[in-house]
Amino acid sequence: xxxxxxxxxxxxxxxxxxxxVAVNAASYRAALExxxxxVTDEYYAQYCNGGYYKSFLRPLLGGDPPPExxxxxxxRKKALYAACLGxxxxxxxxxxLLAAMRPTAHLxxxxxxxxxxATEILDHFHCRDWFELxxxxxxVTNNKPDPEGYLAAMAHFGIDAAHTMIFExxxxxxxxxxAAGAAVFAVDRF
Numbered sequence: 001x002x003x004x005x006x007x008x009x010x011x012x013x014x015x016x017x018x019x020x021v022a023v024n025a026a027s028y029r030a031a032l033e034x035x036x037x038x039v040t041d042e043y044y045a046q047y048c049n050g051g052y053y054k055s056f057l058r059p060l061l062g063g064d065p066p067p068e069x070x071x072x073x074x075x076r077k078k079a080l081y082a083a084c085l086g087x088x089x090x091x092x093x094x095x096x097l098l099a100a101m102r103p104t105a106h107l108x109x110x111x112x113x114x115x116x117x118a119t120e121i122l123d124h125f126h127c128r129d130w131f132e133l134x135x136x137x138x139x140v141t142n143n144k145p146d147p148e149g150y151l152a153a154m155a156h157f158g159i160d161a162a163h164t165m166i167f168e169x170x171x172x173x174x175x176x177x178x179a180a181g182a183a184v185f186a187v188d189r190f
Contacts (some may be wrong), residue, residue: 050170145175
């Protein structure tokens, strides 16, 4: 009889599974500079990291930019992201924990990032096949701090919050994880 998995591990991408602050800051900076704006690594780390682009790009683009300009910058950032992946750093301790739990638990990734960039970094580090489900900003109506992504992953596997562990790092992500009702593990640094 096959081993049935009754536990679900949900993992955030940026800041949790990988340190991507430098990657995202560099790709957003390059995209912003093409339209006459910019962002420093420090500003990105403090005010943008872990947030949803439609929220944090607005102040960087003057406060009330046309929605198409926000989308233009975001699309360009996604195109530039792969070239910046050399600055990414994996959370080796979390990867070791996931490797130990993979045989007996479902693993899924839930990120506010784009599907394109999520798959690029997972492919870069040869770990996309670790995750049975990948949910991105394109798969939900409400991004973190709303728990929709985490709840959708639990529903997908038919596993309740009592049997789910969530690894997160950002304030919006932690709020979403807590609202989902699962056990939450905050990744502070690695």
